[in-house]
Amino acid sequence: MDILISGLLLGGTYALVAMGLNLQYGVARIMNLANGETLVLGALAAFLAFTAISLSPLVTMLVVAPLSFAANWVAYRLLLRPLVKRAKSPGQLEVDSILATFGISFALVGLMVSIHGEYYTYSFLARPIEILGTTVAENRLVAALVAAGIGAALVGWLNFTRTGTAVRAVSVDRQAAQLVGINVARVSALAFALGGAVTATGGTLISTFITLDGSMGVIFTMKALIIVIMGGVGDLRGSIIAAIVLGLVETAVASLIDPGLTLVSAYVIFLGILLFRPQGLFGKRNA
Amino acid sequence: MTAKGWKDLVLIGVLVLAAAFVPLVTDGYWLSIAVTAMMYIALTTAWTLFSGPTHYISLATGAFFGVGGYLVATGMSDHDLPFWLMAAIAPVVSVVLAALIGAATLRLSGIYFVIFTLGLAEMIRGLVSWVQNNFLGSRGLYVLTDFTEAHIYWMLLAIAATVYVIGWLIDRSRLGFAMKIIGNDEGVAKHLGIDTARAKVLLFMVTGFFSTLVGAIVAPRYSYIEPNQVFSPELSFMVVIMALLGGTQKLWGPIIGVIPFILIWETITASFPNATTLYLGLCFLAIVYFLPNGVVGLVQKIIAKGRSA
Numbered sequence: 001m002d003i004l005i006s007g008l009l010l011g012g013t014y015a016l017v018a019m020g021l022n023l024q025y026g027v028a029r030i031m032n033l034a035n036g037e038t039l040v041l042g043a044l045a046a047f048l049a050f051t052a053i054s055l056s057p058l059v060t061m062l063v064v065a066p067l068s069f070a071a072n073w074v075a076y077r078l079l080l081r082p083l084v085k086r087a088k089s090p091g092q093l094e095v096d097s098i099l100a101t102f103g104i105s106f107a108l109v110g111l112m113v114s115i116h117g118e119y120y121t122y123s124f125l126a127r128p129i130e131i132l133g134t135t136v137a138e139n140r141l142v143a144a145l146v147a148a149g150i151g152a153a154l155v156g157w158l159n160f161t162r163t164g165t166a167v168r169a170v171s172v173d174r175q176a177a178q179l180v181g182i183n184v185a186r187v188s189a190l191a192f193a194l195g196g197a198v199t200a201t202g203g204t205l206i207s208t209f210i211t212l213d214g215s216m217g218v219i220f221t222m223k224a225l226i227i228v229i230m231g232g233v234g235d236l237r238g239s240i241i242a243a244i245v246l247g248l249v250e251t252a253v254a255s256l257i258d259p260g261l262t263l264v265s266a267y268v269i270f271l272g273i274l275l276f277r278p279q280g281l282f283g284k285r286n287a
Numbered sequence: 288m289t290a291k292g293w294k295d296l297v298l299i300g301v302l303v304l305a306a307a308f309v310p311l312v313t314d315g316y317w318l319s320i321a322v323t324a325m326m327y328i329a330l331t332t333a334w335t336l337f338s339g340p341t342h343y344i345s346l347a348t349g350a351f352f353g354v355g356g357y358l359v360a361t362g363m364s365d366h367d368l369p370f371w372l373m374a375a376i377a378p379v380v381s382v383v384l385a386a387l388i389g390a391a392t393l394r395l396s397g398i399y400f401v402i403f404t405l406g407l408a409e410m411i412r413g414l415v416s417w418v419q420n421n422f423l424g425s426r427g428l429y430v431l432t433d434f435t436e437a438h439i440y441w442m443l444l445a446i447a448a449t450v451y452v453i454g455w456l457i458d459r460s461r462l463g464f465a466m467k468i469i470g471n472d473e474g475v476a477k478h479l480g481i482d483t484a485r486a487k488v489l490l491f492m493v494t495g496f497f498s499t500l501v502g503a504i505v506a507p508r509y510s511y512i513e514p515n516q517v518f519s520p521e522l523s524f525m526v527v528i529m530a531l532l533g534g535t536q537k538l539w540g541p542i543i544g545v546i547p548f549i550l551i552w553e554t555i556t557a558s559f560p561n562a563t564t565l566y567l568g569l570c571f572l573a574i575v576y577f578l579p580n581g582v583v584g585l586v587q588k589i590i591a592k593g594r595s596a
Contacts, residue, residue: 031398033405079572082576083575091342091397094397094398095342095344095397096575096579098344098398098401099344099531099571099574099575100571100572100575100576102524102568102571103568103569103570103571103572103573103574103575104568104572105568106524106564106565106567106568106571107564107565107568107569107572108568109564109565109568110561110562110563110564110565110566110567110568111565113561113564114561114562114565117561215564218405218406218409218520219406219409221405222402222405222406222409225402225405226402229399229402258417258421260413260416260417260420261413261414261417263406263409263410263413264410264413264414264417266406267406267410270402270403271391274391274392274395274399274403275391278395278399
């Protein structure tokens, strides 16, 4: 029961981060390997605001989201759009965007380490609270609830608004979307920026209960990638379920065997997906 | 083509001979940099063997290198086995590992392969630390041999030369021909009846073998080994950068990337140790935006322009 509740709460926060990456890869077709660093930047902002003026991370989040949206928009227009234009094949775009976002990720790590080279430790809502007979930290619960709220809003926006429908259309077929008069370049930039904002917000939330440092981004990138592939590229519903599966498995492994093995367990899941369902849990074959 | 192929081989032979004299004319600081450079030359050449023709960015170097270093250390420290036995076993272990990774990921699109290798070193490190802490008892591993820096340098040079010769032979074999077609258009290769997955996995196994051998040979240099130190994800990225900086169309391209990169890297590590990550990032960006085909590609382009003008 302990494992179930903690796993669900962790999975809820992972889901938000993976949704961010999925928007960037599924719609803008950019495999953003600096995703984890975006997350850590969100965490760093929360840490700095909390230690300097004891601002609640939930308030910082409101500043982080628009800032990250703007920064990711600019990054897409200036750095990634030229690669999309230059690419002669999807394969070449993949290689170029992987290398470029590696570059961005290392540059960000370098900057973050020079801003604050140690752990981002602060204590926010670190009070025990009891739900269904299990004791959890209040900050985990708050983070998971906020993540669920944002996730629900995002799914609603994608399904029930005009722009959201355009975003989904681009994710399904770029050329067809262009034919029906959707500005694919604009929608891609929008999806990329939105994905970045969602990821950074996730980072702010995660920083309330996990102690991060500047170089930990790659682990989160890895987990988000595994979730996106498990859930199916472009499939937000799949991402949510996959994130919860990963959250549960990691919590189970960490509490039953050894906390050092969480990445190993993520890899075992990944390997299983690659061998048996490379198209994702709910994907169609050859899709 | 054949004549030019032989010319390449002779050129490399001359370079290897010249490189073999380096430890005789220098020692101390510069020899240690030469060993580091030679280690990266061997690693990048092995990397290019697979990633050059396939365009698959492999980040598995750190994992292979770590397997080499760790197995040598644990064999010598925990079981009193001789260095050479472990240095022979480790690459074989990695070949099996490479075959498994290849079989799981290389049938699918390249992106899965990149993602899988991205966390590989970190994952194996976690697994090894866990096994060591829970079953073997956590203690440091020592690799004590009589090798000097010069010995290690010559062994690395021999590996680099061997990788080059193997690459040269593959280039002239059916496998090499198949790889060229796969690199140009995988769909065409499949229609021609080439077993593309098998060809890629085979080549990846060769890369795994030599990257691990380098890890094993370099292990005596550290003498004291911890899993955290040999399974370094950073190493994988450095190899990718140096190979791409030089250019991957030719097997000797990476050598041109390694030497300037290592010299700048050493300078930065000495004077601004906190800026190394930033340097790595900027190098990646510079390669993508300004040197998409590496220095070799740039030089070729300039020559081509000169001829047409």
